[in-house]
Amino acid sequence: MTPHLLDKLNPEQLAAVTLPAQHALILAGAGSGKTRVLITRIAWLISTNQATPQGILAVTFTNKAAKEMLTRLSAMLPINVRGMWIGTFHGLCNRMLRAHHRDAGLPQLFQILDTADQQAAIKRLLKALNVDDEKFPPRELQHFINAQKEQGLRPAAVEAWDDYTRRRVELYAAYEQQCQREGVVDFAELLLRCYELLERNEPLRRHYQARFRHILVDEFQDTNVLQYRWLKLLAGHAEGGRAAGLPQGAASHDPEPRSSGCIFAVGDDDQSIYGFRGAEVGNMRDFEREFEVANIIRLEQNYRSHGNILDAANAIIKHNERRLGKNLWTDAGAGEPIRVFEAFSDGDEARWIVEEVRALSRDGHTRREIALLYRSNAQSRILEHALFSAGIPYRVYGGLRFFERQEIKHALAYLRLIANSDDDTAFARVVNFPARGIGARSIEQLQDAARAAGSSLFAAIPQVPGKAGASLAAFAALIDKMRPAMDLPLPELVEHVVELSGLRQHYQNEKEGQERLANLDELVNAATSFVAEEGRELPESEDGEATGEPTGELSADLAAFLTHAALEAGEHQAGEGDDALQLMTVHSAKGLEFNVVFMSGMEEGLFPHENSILEAKGLEEERRLMYVAVTRARQRLYLSFAQTRMLHGQTRYGLSSRFIDEIPGELLKWLTPKAKKGGYAYEAADAFTPSPRPRAGGGGERGGLRVGQSVAHAKFGQGVIVNAEGSGSDARVQVNFGPAGMKWLALSVAKLEAL
């Protein structure tokens, strides 16, 4: 027992940590010590012998959070956390599927498709079935399939209302067959397959139910339908109606005796920002009702931010209607006001940030403690450019991840082919890369042969006659030649494959190949550190699986590495230890905190993003995102926006974000003169041709129209011009008509009346 474990907790935190073994819901505001409560709870359960490390399952959403949990836990307790079931939903499901791959109907070395792989697989499928990808855009189909899976729906269970959807369901079914044949699994499939495994296999389900006495869930507000059902299954909570979408109710109390664990869920409905990928805030309410949660504890004291920052966050989130309700407070002082800066252009904004960062550095702030946040990844480029020119070290999270770079994916595809030659996605990726004279026609022949034989592309190679067949056979020979290298240690295997595949040679010959070569070397390093990594989980052997398989331990290394590459694509970052400025999207900033936060791009259409402005639901999610952004800051918060911004090669004119207006004025300190809304916009009257350095205010106007101008339209009603492009007779304006939506109107056609 570690007596000082509970020392520094406040009464609410203490109550949460030491709750009896019942279902519990902790509503934890930003910075209220949520993670701390979760970790201390685990430590407390173990050190008071209420649970064994093996009896605990703790699940998070990001690898970052899972890793942190493991580190902090091992600092608290003198135990080996290695074998513990702590990880992301995807990671834990993967682990379960690997352990019971046969019961789950998967090959032992099944591969995981990331988003790009999945899209490639769908494109390949559409091509093979001769489906018009104009009518069924791969991206859209991908979303459709994932959405169904996240609802827990197999093709047979999807209700198709129209022909279009019926066809999409057919394609969904075909996609499933393809994946099954190739032995690959996409992200959503990991969860669904694991859920079905537990649901159908009663002994297995009982085994895990009996084992996991305590199930702890971080960021519960981000769970989707399927994840919630998975949790229910593990906690032995019977599902109501089996049919999808049926509200339970009939079976609200346990038919099975309580032979299983209880759920300790921690969440903050105000920080639910993953609705776009199926997260259901409603799960919090459902959980409360279905599990008859007696213990709801609110953690409202914030230990992170100064008062002004917190007041701003509270003021913003108050504009949302659907809330469980909670108000953060702090006993730290009010602190500094929130600084607001208006820039002429995105470039000016970036340069101003650079200057401000320099000043902060002079004042003794560490760069590591300064974060630069933005709404979308595309915004990072201009910031990076300015920082790079200024010689300020920085580190970008997210964006193009290491394992998503093309040269890395190519190398991994060779490795995947070695592990599983049926992996057609990997096959298609590298069969002609580097170029070896196998073009579209040869592939087509091969595909026909494969379809006729019902086999994978690789297996169908001997079927192809002639010259194409010879080239293909040479490729097959190449892969076969690589295979013995599986007996080498992983880093050497990677090195070997980079060499034999001709990738190294290829990039050496390429003009821009230097960086790619460096990345391939980095991949070897990544393999080295992966093998050396201490905290890596060992292959599960408790259920007698994974014995007697022909595959040796080394290929288990390979499989684990490939899994790591797919599941933890973002984890591998160079320059981790440096004192660098932190750049990331608001989404990836969740769960982190910094002394100083710059929130850039505070413009209507960007933040809130124009795609979400129209529906209340979308806008509320944007607002929660803003709430997350604001609450990342401990001492100082900057909000900045630009009047013009380059977006997809076009100049866009922005208004300041409504979220700035939602902060009480007395909390703000304008670093530039505050203009009246709509009034500051320079007139774009010159037929809206963007001028390089727009003048502010004044000047003549044409037809009384300019960005920020209120207008009236006969059909759509009143609105505000938010954007403009083109000139002369091509001039078009984008108008936000509020309830009637966002419209692009040609000035020569639409009759707009200036108000």
Add this chain to the structure above:
DNA sequence: TTTTGAGTCCTTTTT
């Protein structure tokens, strides 16, 4: 078959 160049669409956020 491969390479190159013009043209198109894109972009929200992540495991």
Add this chain to the structure above:
DNA sequence: GGACTCAAAA
């Protein structure tokens, strides 16, 4: 601004 697709030329 860039990744990707498709057409024409080597």
